[in-house]
Amino acid sequence: MKITLIRPAMYQGQGGHDALPSLAMAVLAGLTPPEIETVFYDDRKEAIPYEEATDLVGITVETYTARRAYAIAGKFRERGVPVVLGGYHPSFMPEESLRFADAVVIGDAEGVWERVLEDARSGTLQRIYQSNPQSLTRVRYDRSIFAGKHYVPIHPVQFSRGCRFACDFCSIHAFYGSNVRHRPIREVVEEIETLPRGEIFFVDDNLFVDRESTAALLRELLPLNIRWSCQVSIDITGDRELMDLMQKSGCTSALIGFESLNVENLVRMKKKWNLKQRSYQEAIQQFYQRGIMLTGTFIFGYDHDTTAAFEPTVEFAIENKFLLANFNPLTPMPGSQLYQRFKAEQRLLYEPWWLHPNYRYGEATYRPRGMSPRELTEGCFEARRKFAGLGSMARRLANPRANLRSAHSMGVFLLTNFISRREIHRKQGRLLGEALTSSQQSQIALENS
Ligand code: B12
Ligand code: SF4
CATH class of the missing domain: 3.80.30.20 (tm_1862 like domain)
Structure with missing residues (x-):
C-alpha cells in the first residue's frame, strides 16, 4: 500500500521559500506502519504529481487552506483515489469537508490514523473518524519526509x-x-x-x-x-x-x-x-x-x-x-x-x-x-x-x-x-486556493441554502 500526504498552500502556485515544515504531516508519517510506503508533498514548495500512483491521500486542512485543499482533493478523487481530510478545519466543519472528501478525521490523528489506514486497505473506509484526546507520551515525528525540501x-x-x-x-x-x-x-x-x-x-x-x-x-x-x-x-x-x-x-x-x-x-x-x-x-x-x-x-x-x-x-x-x-x-x-x-x-x-x-x-x-x-x-x-x-x-x-x-x-x-x-x-487581496469547479461551487451553494 502507498499513501500520499499533502500540506496545501493558501494559494495555487508555489513560492514558499520561507515555509516551515508541517508537524501534522510528521505525526501522520510517524504513525504510519513502516510496511506502508509514504510520500509527502508540500504544495507551498512543489507541484503535486496527481498522476503518480497512490492508494490513499491524506491532507491537512486549516481554514485558510480549505479552498485549496478541496480543489486538490477533487483532482485525486477524479482519478478514483480516496481522500481523507484532517486538521482544524475539517474538525470544525466535518460536513462541509465531507462534500469534498471520502473521509474526515475530527481531532488529533493519534488513536485513529492506524484505523483509517486499515480501513482504506480493506476497502471499508468510514466517513467520519472521531478521535479522543490521547496521552502525548511517545508521539513520534517522522521528519524523514522533509528531506530534500529545503525548508528554512x-x-x-x-x-x-x-x-x-x-x-x-x-x-x-x-x-x-x-x-x-x-x-x-x-x-x-x-x-x-x-x-x-x-x-x-x-x-x-x-x-x-x-x-x-x-x-x-x-x-x-x-x-x-x-x-x-x-x-x-x-x-x-x-x-x-x-x-x-x-x-x-x-x-x-x-x-x-x-x-x-x-x-x-x-x-x-x-x-x-x-x-x-x-x-x-x-x-x-x-x-x-x-x-x-x-x-x-x-x-x-x-x-x-x-x-x-x-x-x-x-x-x-x-x-x-x-x-x-x-x-x-x-x-x-x-x-x-x-x-x-x-x-x-x-x-x-x-x-x-x-x-x-x-x-x-x-x-x-x-x-x-x-x-x-x-x-x-x-x-x-x-x-x-x-x-x-x-x-x-x-x-x-x-x-x-x-x-x-x-x-x-x-x-x-x-x-x-x-x-x-x-x-x-x-x-494581500489574493483569492484563497483556486477557482473551484462549478459542481464544487454549487455544492457549497446547496449547503448554504
Ligand atoms: C506553526 C503555526 C504556523 C506557521 C506555519 C507552520 C506550518 N508548517 O504550516 C506559520 C507561522 C507560518 C503560520 C501561519 C498561519 N497560521 Co498558523 N499556526 C501554527 C501553530 C502555532 C502550530 C501548528 C502545528 O505545528 N501544530 C502541531 C500539529 C501536530 O498539530 P495539528 O496541526 O493540529 O495536527 C494534529 C491534528 O490537527 C490532526 N491533523 C492535522 N492534519 C491532519 C491531516 C489528516 C489527514 C489527519 C488524519 C489528521 C490531521 O493530527 C495532528 C496530530 O494530532 C498553530 C496552532 C497549533 N497549536 O496547532 C497555528 C494555527 C494552525 N494557525 C492558524 C492561522 C489562522 C494561521 C494564518 C492564517 C495566520 C494569518 N492570518 O496569516 C497563517 C496561515 C498559513 C497557512 N495555513 O498557510 C490557526 C488556524 C485556525 C483554523 N481554524 O484553521 C491556528 C490553529 C492558530 C490559532 N490560534 O487559531 N502558522
Ligand atoms: S486562547 Fe490561548 S492560544 Fe488562543 S489567543 Fe488566547 S492565549 Fe492565545
Missing part, C-alpha cells in the same frame, strides 16, 4: 497542546477544550538533540500553560545550548524566575498577542488578563532586559475600534521596537465563539467566507460596528505597510538590548523583516 533551518517542536485561556476569536479552545496536555520533557529533549543545527520554534499556542511544566522544560533546555523562540501569554512577565530561565535557556524571540490597546475590546475578547500584571510597556521591558526580541500581534475591528485605532497601534509597535508585528482584521474562525456570535447577529458578509469566490486574503469578512468593512481592510493593510516601511525598520532595529544585541539577532531582524515586507504585498 527553523525546527518546529511541540511541548503541549491546548491553552488555559479561551479568547473569543481563537480556534484553540474550541479544538482542545480546557484540556491541556504535555509531552514528557525527556522526549522533547531527546527530540531536540536529534535535530540538525538551527533554531527551535516551540509551536505551542502558549508555552506558559502551567508554571511548573514550563519551568521544568526550561531547566532541561539549559545544557542543550540552543536558540529557541515561542508564543507565550504576557502574564509570564509576572514571573521573574521563569523569565530568567527563558533567557538562560536560549530564548531569542517571543510572540505575544497584545491584540488591542483598548481595554473594552480586551474585555470583549476575554483577554482583559493581558493587563492584569502590568502595563504593556512594563511587560515589554521584561523581555528586552533579557535580550529577547518581540513579535506583537494585533487585531482590529472589535466593537470599540474606529478608524482612529490604527495609527496609535502601529506607532505603539514601532515605538516599542518590535521585531515583527501582525495587524489582522478580526476574522470569525469556524468553531470560535466569535463566529457563532457574528452568525447570530447576521454580520457575516460571506457565508462561508473561506470558500467564497469574492473573499480575498486580508479583507474584512463581517460588518464591524465602528467603521465600514472597506475601512477595516484598508486600515489593516496600511498598518502592515507602515510597520514594514524602511523608516520603521530603522527605528525598530535601534534596540541595543534585543534586536541589536548580537550579530545573530541583527541578522534575524533584517532577514525576517525583508521577508515580511515581501509577503505583505504577495498575500
Whole structure:
C-alpha cells in the first residue's frame, strides 16, 4: 500500500521559500506502519504529481487552506483515489469537508490514523473518524519526509497542546477544550538533540500553560545550548524566575498577542488578563532586559475600534521596537465563539467566507460596528505597510538590548523583516486556493441554502 500526504498552500502556485515544515504531516508519517510506503508533498514548495500512483491521500486542512485543499482533493478523487481530510478545519466543519472528501478525521490523528489506514486497505473506509484526546507520551515525528525540501533551518517542536485561556476569536479552545496536555520533557529533549543545527520554534499556542511544566522544560533546555523562540501569554512577565530561565535557556524571540490597546475590546475578547500584571510597556521591558526580541500581534475591528485605532497601534509597535508585528482584521474562525456570535447577529458578509469566490486574503469578512468593512481592510493593510516601511525598520532595529544585541539577532531582524515586507504585498487581496469547479461551487451553494 502507498499513501500520499499533502500540506496545501493558501494559494495555487508555489513560492514558499520561507515555509516551515508541517508537524501534522510528521505525526501522520510517524504513525504510519513502516510496511506502508509514504510520500509527502508540500504544495507551498512543489507541484503535486496527481498522476503518480497512490492508494490513499491524506491532507491537512486549516481554514485558510480549505479552498485549496478541496480543489486538490477533487483532482485525486477524479482519478478514483480516496481522500481523507484532517486538521482544524475539517474538525470544525466535518460536513462541509465531507462534500469534498471520502473521509474526515475530527481531532488529533493519534488513536485513529492506524484505523483509517486499515480501513482504506480493506476497502471499508468510514466517513467520519472521531478521535479522543490521547496521552502525548511517545508521539513520534517522522521528519524523514522533509528531506530534500529545503525548508528554512527553523525546527518546529511541540511541548503541549491546548491553552488555559479561551479568547473569543481563537480556534484553540474550541479544538482542545480546557484540556491541556504535555509531552514528557525527556522526549522533547531527546527530540531536540536529534535535530540538525538551527533554531527551535516551540509551536505551542502558549508555552506558559502551567508554571511548573514550563519551568521544568526550561531547566532541561539549559545544557542543550540552543536558540529557541515561542508564543507565550504576557502574564509570564509576572514571573521573574521563569523569565530568567527563558533567557538562560536560549530564548531569542517571543510572540505575544497584545491584540488591542483598548481595554473594552480586551474585555470583549476575554483577554482583559493581558493587563492584569502590568502595563504593556512594563511587560515589554521584561523581555528586552533579557535580550529577547518581540513579535506583537494585533487585531482590529472589535466593537470599540474606529478608524482612529490604527495609527496609535502601529506607532505603539514601532515605538516599542518590535521585531515583527501582525495587524489582522478580526476574522470569525469556524468553531470560535466569535463566529457563532457574528452568525447570530447576521454580520457575516460571506457565508462561508473561506470558500467564497469574492473573499480575498486580508479583507474584512463581517460588518464591524465602528467603521465600514472597506475601512477595516484598508486600515489593516496600511498598518502592515507602515510597520514594514524602511523608516520603521530603522527605528525598530535601534534596540541595543534585543534586536541589536548580537550579530545573530541583527541578522534575524533584517532577514525576517525583508521577508515580511515581501509577503505583505504577495498575500494581500489574493483569492484563497483556486477557482473551484462549478459542481464544487454549487455544492457549497446547496449547503448554504
Ligand atoms: C506553526 C503555526 C504556523 C506557521 C506555519 C507552520 C506550518 N508548517 O504550516 C506559520 C507561522 C507560518 C503560520 C501561519 C498561519 N497560521 Co498558523 N499556526 C501554527 C501553530 C502555532 C502550530 C501548528 C502545528 O505545528 N501544530 C502541531 C500539529 C501536530 O498539530 P495539528 O496541526 O493540529 O495536527 C494534529 C491534528 O490537527 C490532526 N491533523 C492535522 N492534519 C491532519 C491531516 C489528516 C489527514 C489527519 C488524519 C489528521 C490531521 O493530527 C495532528 C496530530 O494530532 C498553530 C496552532 C497549533 N497549536 O496547532 C497555528 C494555527 C494552525 N494557525 C492558524 C492561522 C489562522 C494561521 C494564518 C492564517 C495566520 C494569518 N492570518 O496569516 C497563517 C496561515 C498559513 C497557512 N495555513 O498557510 C490557526 C488556524 C485556525 C483554523 N481554524 O484553521 C491556528 C490553529 C492558530 C490559532 N490560534 O487559531 N502558522
Ligand atoms: S492565549 Fe492565545 S492560544 Fe490561548 S486562547 Fe488566547 S489567543 Fe488562543
